[in-house]
Amino acid sequence: MYQPKFTINNIILKNIGIIEAAREVIDHAPLLPYYEKEFRKDAINRAVHHGTHIEGNELNLDQAEKVMEGESIVGRERDIQEVLNYRKVMELIGESRIQNSEFRVDREFIKKLHRLTVEKILPEEKCGVFRNTQVVIKNSLTGEVSFRPPLPIAVPIQIQDLTDFINNEKDVHPVLKSGIVHFEFVRVHPFVDGNGRVGRALSTLILFQEGYDIRKFFSLEEYFDSDASSYYQALQSVSKNDNDLTEWLAYFTMGLAIELSKIKDKIEKISIDAGLKQKLGGAPLMLTDRQLKIVEYIQKTGFLQNQAFKTLFPMVSEDTVLNELKALLQNGIIKKSGKTKGAKYVMSNK
Numbered sequence: 001m002y003q004p005k006f007t008i009n010n011i012i013l014k015n016i017g018i019i020e021a022a023r024e025v026i027d028h029a030p031l032l033p034y035y036e037k038e039f040r041k042d043a044i045n046r047a048v049h050h051g052t053h054i055e056g057n058e059l060n061l062d063q064a065e066k067v068m069e070g071e072s073i074v075g076r077e078r079d080i081q082e083v084l085n086y087r088k089v090m091e092l093i094g095e096s097r098i099q100n101s102e103f104r105v106d107r108e109f110i111k112k113l114h115r116l117t118v119e120k121i122l123p124e125e126k127c128g129v130f131r132n133t134q135v136v137i138k139n140s141l142t143g144e145v146s147f148r149p150p151l152p153i154a155v156p157i158q159i160q161d162l163t164d165f166i167n168n169e170k171d172v173h174p175v176l177k178s179g180i181v182h183f184e185f186v187r188v189h190p191f192v193d194g195n196g197r198v199g200r201a202l203s204t205l206i207l208f209q210e211g212y213d214i215r216k217f218f219s220l221e222e223y224f225d226s227d228a229s230s231y232y233q234a235l236q237s238v239s240k241n242d243n244d245l246t247e248w249l250a251y252f253t254m255g256l257a258i259e260l261s262k263i264k265d266k267i268e269k270i271s272i273d274a275g276l277k278q279k280l281g282g283a284p285l286m287l288t289d290r291q292l293k294i295v296e297y298i299q300k301t302g303f304l305q306n307q308a309f310k311t312l313f314p315m316v317s318e319d320t321v322l323n324e325l326k327a328l329l330q331n332g333i334i335k336k337s338g339k340t341k342g343a344k345y346v347m348s349n350k
Contacts, residue, residue, distance in 0.1 A: 082121065
């Protein structure tokens with residue numbers, strides 16, 4: 001079985017501490033089903049967009065979201081197909097039967113992930129098939145050779161070692177295990193293309209299986225894509241440090257700590273004031289950014305009327321603002337006085 005070499009240093013310990021604290025808040029925050037769904041949708045959208053963008057996909061986030069919604073856009077056919085494919089990959093690893101810790105990750109499952117990732121992009125005979133040629137891995141930004149994967153003859157054996165590690169290793173912290181799997185898969189580079197996407201998906205699945213799905217609110221891909229040079233440098237650090245993964249794991253755990261901290265902060269932001277929190281029985285309620293802005297406006301001015309919509313949201317349609325108000329009304333956060341366009345929206349706890 002694969003035996004990774006690393007040291008748990010103070011940076012990793014600090015990151016794990018931040019991750020655990022954020023996880024506790026996120027996992028136990030009572031949210032309305034609507035907001036739970038929106039958080040998960042946002043995480044998938046970001047994972048798909050950034051997970052393909054870091055590989056050279058030219059679509060922006062808005063375009064990627066439209067593709068996932070089934071809308072037509074103008075873009076390279078390959079870019080559109082990559083987004084559609086990676087969405088299927090994310091959906092697959094999120095299935096309960098696969099997310100279950102009893103599910104065994106084997107070579108056939110990895111090949112299935114690859115087929116979904118490169119469908120209609122690579123020739124059929126290369127989809128879900130281990131490479132039979134030698135390759136070198138280059139930084140897509142600089143063209144520098146990052147590392148040289150093992151010879152093709154070694155790929156099946158080393159992937160078997162990795163799946164044994166995934167299925168049998170119980171002593172390594174789940175977050176570290178996820179980072180180890182991420183690196184090792186990319187190092188082996190079992191396919192001619194699509195290894196980065198498959199490796200990141202497999203890494204996320206490890207978190208899901210090990211009880212760190214964190215309500216599927218997070219996306220590590222955005223962290224990697226935000227500074228691709230740092231991502232590649234962190235991967236390269238392993239070979240430069242005599243195959244020691246410590247520097248890579250420090251980078252990896254920091255990414256999850258940053259991502260979960262952002263989500264935690266948004267959840268904590270929902271306690272608008274003591275009166276509202278008391279009204280809700282002390283239970284957090286997830287509000288959208290627009291709803292937060294509406295509540296803050298009403299608390300500051302005492303009320304909100306339709307004619308102020310354009311001032312508050314200059315680039316947003318009136319119907320959209322009314323939908324945000326409807327959700328606040330339904331949850332008893334605000335109330336409406338009057339029935340015409342002169343009606344006022346006020347805090348219901350007043």
